[in-house]
Amino acid sequence: MSLSSNNVQSQIRVRISSRRRVADRIDEFELTPVDVASLPAWSAGAHIDLTTPAGPTRQYSLCSSPDEAGTYRIAVERRSDSRGGSVSVHDDLAVGSEVWISAPRNHFELTRALEYVFVAGGIGITPMLTLIEQARHSGRPWRLIYIGRTRAEMAFADDLLACHPRHVTVHESSHAGRLNLGVALAGLARGTAVYSCGPPSMMDAVADACAVQPAVDSFVERFTVSVHSAAPNEAFELSLAFSGVTVTVPEDRTIIDVLADRGVVAPSSCREGMCGTCETGVVSGEVDHRDSVLSPEERSENESMMICVSRCTSGRLVLEL
Ligand code: FES
Known part of the structure; x- marks a missing residue:
């Protein structure tokens, strides 16, 4: 099997060290690092991106214990009606197979509550x-x-x-x-x-x-796209606070694609507003949030945005890039 990754430097190569059925159409996979002794620490509620052998990157919650330093575990449902990621995980990953994953990210942490x-x-x-x-x-x-x-x-x-x-x-x-x-x-x-x-x-x-x-x-x-904007797409001016670049984002293009054309390559994974990889700080401008990651409170704070899907409604946006 060949390994593929758009961003190998920031990714971790792991091997499937065990696999077991945990329900109809659901298998649990244990992932063990190939090139390093231990895997990054994580907290309850975290997920990883996994680049499936078929190509698509998918997000899977970690379901082992954060205290287990040497392995991660994920459980994946084989969904033949989906876009192919879970089918590839089930059909292409056997014990011994190697895949690339991201470090864990967490947008679902346990808050203090009564x-x-x-x-x-x-x-x-x-x-x-x-x-x-x-x-x-x-x-x-x-x-x-x-x-x-x-x-x-x-x-x-x-x-x-x-x-x-x-x-x-x-x-x-x-x-x-x-x-x-x-x-x-x-x-x-x-x-x-x-x-x-x-x-x-x-x-x-x-x-x-x-x-x-x-x-x-x-x-x-959410691991499915669910947020849609009521606002129509409109072009806006985008400035990058650190590099001084200013570009126009046309109505039919995303921020991340326009930046890539100018040689500014931001980290990304799902490109559908689901994983949080492309989260970028906002300096000024009204954001039209179209992701499934940020909470309503985080949106109203207007401090960051997912530049793979979200846009601007105030004509001018300044980002921490
Ligand atoms: S790349 Fe996944 S939220 Fe933007």
Whole structure:
């Protein structure tokens, strides 16, 4: 197998050191470094980018323990209806195969809260495993609502129920129908933080249930593109504060592509506003955020943006580049 990477210097070569089935169509892969003794440290909720043998780069949450320095583990659902990344991981990566990954990044960290509620849908359970461990160590009350079509398709459900029977609720929609999250999440205590990862419709329902409870914070981890701007694309002037470059970003081009034409190559991975690799500091200008990474609070702070998808609505933008 040949290795490919757009940005090999910043990437880490790993070998698949073990692989096991953890649910229908879901395998867990253990990744061990090839060129270095240990892998970068990470915190609960982090994900890596993995350059699949077929070419696309995909984001996968780490589901091992941050205390395990020598390996990472990810769990991947083989989705033949997706854009090919997960199929390549399943079909092309055997024990002994080598792939490139990024260092971990984290846009889904556990905040300080009085209580925690985790809502996972299907493979969205993966970031929850480490968040749950951190919540347990915090000593705060926590519970998990784990939604899937059938138990056989729900990775780690048996272990979670066996270890935490009073904290974990498993909802099989093939038997019980669609869970009403508005009811399941009603009446949360003040200071509760709700973390959700799963299908967009589920995360939207969680966000709706939290929005009517002002003393509750909601955090989502999206690995699908979901944010669309109401604003039409318009050209704007872009200045780089450190290099002094000024360019026009036409309505039909992205910031990152225009910069690449001028020889300014910014780090990037997904180029769809999902991974956070291209996050860039904003000096001035109104940003039209179109990513799935930043929280509403981070957007309103206007301190950074994803330059692979987001744009400017004030005619002029200055970036920390
Ligand atoms: S490259 Fe992934 S968010 Fe921009």
